[in-house]
Amino acid sequence: MYKVLKKAELAPEIKLLEVNAPEVAKKAKPGQFVIIRIDEKGERFPLTLAEWEPKKGTITLIFLEVGVSTRKLGALGTGDEILDVVGPLGNPSDIKHYGSVAVVCGGVGTAAAYPIAKALKEAGNQVVSIIGARTEELLILEDEMKGLSDELYISTDDGSKGYKGFVSDVLRMLIEKGYRFDIVYAIGPPLMMRATANVTKPHSIKTIVSLNPIMVDGMGMCGACRVTVSGETRFACLDGPEFDGHLVDFDELIKRLRVYLSEEKQAAELYEKSRGIKRA
Amino acid sequence: MHKEKRKHAIPMPKQKVEERIHNFNEVALGYSMEQAVAEAERCIQCPKPQCIQGCPVEVNIPAFIKKIREKKFDEAIRIIKEKNSLPAICGRVCPQEEQCQKFCVLGKKGEPMAIGRLERFVADCELQKEVTVPPRPKLSMSGKVAVVGSGPAGLTAAADLAKLGHEVVVFEALHVPGGVLVYGIPEFRLPKKIVQAEVNYIKKLEVDIITNHMIGRLYTIDELFERGFDAVFIGTGAGLPGFIGIPGENLGGIYSANEFLIRVNLMRAYMFPEYDTPIRVGKKVAVIGGGNVAMDSARCSLRLGAEEVWIVYRRSRKEMPARLEEIENAEEEGIKFRFLAVPVRFLGDEHDWVTGMECVKMQLGEPDESGRRRPVPIEGSEFIMEVDTVVVAIGQTPNPIIQRTTKGLKTTRWGTIIVNEKTGKTSKKGVYAGGDVVSGAATVISAMGAGKRAARSIHRYLLRKKRMQQRKEYCQ
Ligand SMILES: Cc1cc2nc3c(=O)[nH]c(=O)nc-3n(C[C@H](O)[C@H](O)[C@H](O)COP(=O)(O)OP(=O)(O)OC[C@H]3O[C@@H](n4cnc5c(N)ncnc54)[C@H](O)[C@@H]3O)c2cc1C
Numbered sequence: 001m002y003k004v005l006k007k008a009e010l011a012p013e014i015k016l017l018e019v020n021a022p023e024v025a026k027k028a029k030p031g032q033f034v035i036i037r038i039d040e041k042g043e044r045f046p047l048t049l050a051e052w053e054p055k056k057g058t059i060t061l062i063f064l065e066v067g068v069s070t071r072k073l074g075a076l077g078t079g080d081e082i083l084d085v086v087g088p089l090g091n092p093s094d095i096k097h098y099g100s101v102a103v104v105c106g107g108v109g110t111a112a113a114y115p116i117a118k119a120l121k122e123a124g125n126q127v128v129s130i131i132g133a134r135t136e137e138l139l140i141l142e143d144e145m146k147g148l149s150d151e152l153y154i155s156t157d158d159g160s161k162g163y164k165g166f167v168s169d170v171l172r173m174l175i176e177k178g179y180r181f182d183i184v185y186a187i188g189p190p191l192m193m194r195a196t197a198n199v200t201k202p203h204s205i206k207t208i209v210s211l212n213p214i215m216v217d218g219m220g221m222c223g224a225c226r227v228t229v230s231g232e233t234r235f236a237c238l239d240g241p242e243f244d245g246h247l248v249d250f251d252e253l254i255k256r257l258r259v260y261l262s263e264e265k266q267a268a269e270l271y272e273k274s275r276g277i278k279r280a
Numbered sequence: 281m282h283k284e285k286r287k288h289a290i291p292m293p294k295q296k297v298e299e300r301i302h303n304f305n306e307v308a309l310g311y312s313m314e315q316a317v318a319e320a321e322r323c324i325q326c327p328k329p330q331c332i333q334g335c336p337v338e339v340n341i342p343a344f345i346k347k348i349r350e351k352k353f354d355e356a357i358r359i360i361k362e363k364n365s366l367p368a369i370c371g372r373v374c375p376q377e378e379q380c381q382k383f384c385v386l387g388k389k390g391e392p393m394a395i396g397r398l399e400r401f402v403a404d405c406e407l408q409k410e411v412t413v414p415p416r417p418k419l420s421m422s423g424k425v426a427v428v429g430s431g432p433a434g435l436t437a438a439a440d441l442a443k444l445g446h447e448v449v450v451f452e453a454l455h456v457p458g459g460v461l462v463y464g465i466p467e468f469r470l471p472k473k474i475v476q477a478e479v480n481y482i483k484k485l486e487v488d489i490i491t492n493h494m495i496g497r498l499y500t501i502d503e504l505f506e507r508g509f510d511a512v513f514i515g516t517g518a519g520l521p522g523f524i525g526i527p528g529e530n531l532g533g534i535y536s537a538n539e540f541l542i543r544v545n546l547m548r549a550y551m552f553p554e555y556d557t558p559i560r561v562g563k564k565v566a567v568i569g570g571g572n573v574a575m576d577s578a579r580c581s582l583r584l585g586a587e588e589v590w591i592v593y594r595r596s597r598k599e600m601p602a603r604l605e606e607i608e609n610a611e612e613e614g615i616k617f618r619f620l621a622v623p624v625r626f627l628g629d630e631h632d633w634v635t636g637m638e639c640v641k642m643q644l645g646e647p648d649e650s651g652r653r654r655p656v657p658i659e660g661s662e663f664i665m666e667v668d669t670v671v672v673a674i675g676q677t678p679n680p681i682i683q684r685t686t687k688g689l690k691t692t693r694w695g696t697i698i699v700n701e702k703t704g705k706t707s708k709k710g711v712y713a714g715g716d717v718v719s720g721a722a723t724v725i726s727a728m729g730a731g732k733r734a735a736r737s738i739h740r741y742l743l744r745k746k747r748m749q750q751r752k753e754y755c756q
């Protein structure tokens with residue numbers, strides 16, 4: 001059992017949990033994730049390690065409530081227990097001195113990008129971060145990202161804060177202004193990662209994306225997480241989750257994320273009914 | 281009638297077809313005491329029993345059958361357990377027609393003895409009772425062993441090492457122990473509670489089974505040694521699913537058999553939405569392959585409500601590697617077979633969901649390395665099968681993480697770990713391996729056999745190591 005030690009709401013429907021998982025905390029590296037199963041009837045689903053403290057033996061998860069599993073997790077409080085946490089899984093990010101790095105994050109992807117940006121900074125890189133969300137109140141980790149970045153840019157789809165538009169637009173603007181990046185990390189929803197990869201491609205800037213396909217075991221046994229990279233089938237949990245963004249078939253990834261749409265809806269309705277939640 | 285022995289084995293009582301295709305309860309119900317004794321009467325107690333050599337772990341078959349005849353079931357199970365620590369499982373899933381029963385002399389003139397069914401009967405009798413556990417011997421020189429993976433290979437190695445007096449910790453990456461026995465083989469063929477009972481027995485031997493620990497990611501093999509283990513046994517199985525590598529394979533509705541079975545068996549998607557893991561099975565399912573995995577996927581599909589389920593296999597019925605009993609069960613249940621065909625391309629709709637499969641017909645040519653006749657495509661014979669769900673069950677290769685993260689561990693180009701057949705010793709000091717990770721996808725009983733052999737040599741290794749340590753200390 002893995003106890004929840006702290007809980008916070010970062011934005012509407014974006015929650016943070018600090019969980020006691022000493023062994024994972026000791027071994028975690030930027031870019032890795034855990035697979036969680038909340039209770040006996042729960043499904044296995046992946047969440048990126050947003051932070052970890054080896055001394056305290058804790059890991060921090062930051063997640064957007066989208067369906068039954070993430071909402072159940074969001075309903076846990078301090079002192080509650082998670083049945084299974086397995087990790088760290090996936091390959092760590094390749095952290096080294098590149099020179100100048102742009103870290104481009106969309107929505108809750110900022111949580112996954114945060115430890116990577118921090119490690120890149122510690123490795124001596126110049127870090128320019130661009131964080132974005134649909135609207136101001138959904139922005140997360142602004143102070144944390146500001147603290148570690150040499151420059152921080154913000155964008156919102158509705159212009160409520162920072163630039164109006166997408167994070168990829170900000171990146172394009174910076175490149176056009178003459179910023180030179182040796183590598184770009186893009187983490188967020190698939191559409192955002194695709195848009196970012198499209199911006200960097202004509203400039204041949206190496207772009208790493210962290211893919212989020214549906215996963216079951218997270219250890220290379222089911223193939224649910226298969227993605228096409230450079231025309232080849234790769235397993236995101238085994239070979240990723242980071243890949244070269246210029247080689248990923250994003251259309252396929254987006255379609256494969258929608259495979260269980262009707263079941264997810266059915267489960268969500270049942271969950272709402274069981275909790276007496278009325279649909280807006 | 282009394283004098284002349286029956287030519288036919290006592291049939292296995294089974295759940296009625298009409299009922300069982302709607303539930304996940306066990307299909308084969310097991311012999312009653314009367315049926316078991318009557319079947320045991322058929323054995324002629326050969327002085328040179330051929331059956332034993334067909335069993336990979338050499339269970340003393342006539343001896344245990346004799347005890348059943350005498351209704352001494354406790355003694356029967358004791359005889360089996362001398363060689364086989366998981367009889368309730370083997371009695372259910374061994375491919376007996378290829379092993380023990382293949383060699384039974386009765387098979388020459390009629391049906392061979394139903395050895396598996398009898399083994400299951402006595403094992404189930406024992407499971408009804410409180411099992412007594414032998415006390416762990418106090419060794420003056422015991423060691424600490426890490427077993428990686430809790431499938432039949434790992435569990436057997438762990439049990440044998442504990443019985444020899446060593447301290448054993450099993451690390452399992454999934455949230456439950458059992459390996460394929462829990463994530464692959466369906467409830468209706470091997471109820472989870474049987475596996476659970478066997479796992480409990482092993483826990484009673486003071487083996488520590490730790491789940492949610494993926495070795496290679498959390499700790500490397502070298503780190504296990506740093507953490508104080510004297511030896512490591514790798515039994516991580518062959519769980520990496522293979523795909524055919526043809527266009528359209530990543531469409532919605534196309535599963536690897538492992539994904540399909542993990543969702544259904546391990547995550548209980550058949551109880552969705554009570555359980556959170558979903559699965560989507562359409563009206564017309566095609567399962568590609570002809571082994572146990574294919575049979576299990578097909579029969580699960582049927583139970584999940586598919587109207588028509590096809591097994592598409594590239595050779596003919598004779599060459600299918602699945603257990604005969606399960607092929608017959610599948611046929612009884614109405615699974616359809618399309619032999620001598622392979623898919624070459626999947627077709628999808630505007631939502632990228634699979635709608636069909638283009639196949640090519642095959643004919644059998646010359647025998648290949650496996651001795652089975654090689655299928656060759658017939659040119660121009662392409663045809664289209666309409667399907668809305670596909671399960672690809674064409675085989676698995678070893679889980680690669682440990683091989684990738686362990687320096688000095690020699691592997692073949694298929695990713696299997698290279699060992700000395702007799703000892704299970706790998707190229708790395710103190711590291712042993714066995715089961716599917718060495719042989720490639722094989723059988724429960726062969727994985728157990730490998731676990732046993734490795735346990736014996738690990739025991740010798742530990743004694744030698746401890747003796748050397750003691751000598752060193754003495755000299756200092
Ligand atoms: C390696 C990895 C790391 C991840 N890290 C995080 C993280 O740190 N924080 C976080 O909030 N989420 C993360 N995700 C996504 C997270 O796993 C999913 O949001 C979660 O599984 C949804 O489960 P659910 O039951 O709540 O929703 P469901 O009912 O399963 O789905 C609801 C909606 O979410 C979409 N969805 C389902 N699965 C995913 C997915 N894997 N990615 C994106 N959308 C999905 C569905 O299409 C559907 O529209 C990560 C995914 C991966 C593969």
Ligand SMILES: Cc1cc2nc3c(=O)[nH]c(=O)nc-3n(C[C@H](O)[C@H](O)[C@H](O)COP(=O)(O)OP(=O)(O)OC[C@H]3O[C@@H](n4cnc5c(N)ncnc54)[C@H](O)[C@@H]3O)c2cc1C
Pocket residue numbers: 373374375428429430431432433434451452453454457458459460461464465493494495496497515516517518519541572573576603679681682714715716717721722723724725727
């Ligand atoms: C669907 C299906 C049906 C089958 N039917 C039959 C049958 O009827 N009869 C028969 O004899 N055989 C059958 N088999 C084959 C048989 O189940 C296998 O040969 C046998 O289980 C192999 O045992 P094993 O211990 O080597 O590996 P497995 O049973 O595969 O167990 C390996 C275990 O190791 C764990 N693991 C993997 N990597 C790691 C890691 N890095 N760290 C920690 N743990 C790890 C896995 O999660 C798993 O639990 C079937 C197989 C399948 C898939």
Ligand code: SF4
Pocket residue numbers: 334335336337338339341364370371374376379380381395396399725
């Ligand atoms: S273990 Fe398997 S092969 Fe051996 S006697 Fe039992 S059923 Fe037959």
Ligand code: SF4
Pocket residue numbers: 322323324325326329330331332341342383384385386393395
């Ligand atoms: S070969 Fe058949 S008849 Fe002879 S001892 Fe073995 S089981 Fe009995």
Ligand code: FES
Pocket residue numbers: 214215216217218219220221222223224225226235236237238
């Ligand atoms: S999640 Fe199962 S193989 Fe990657």
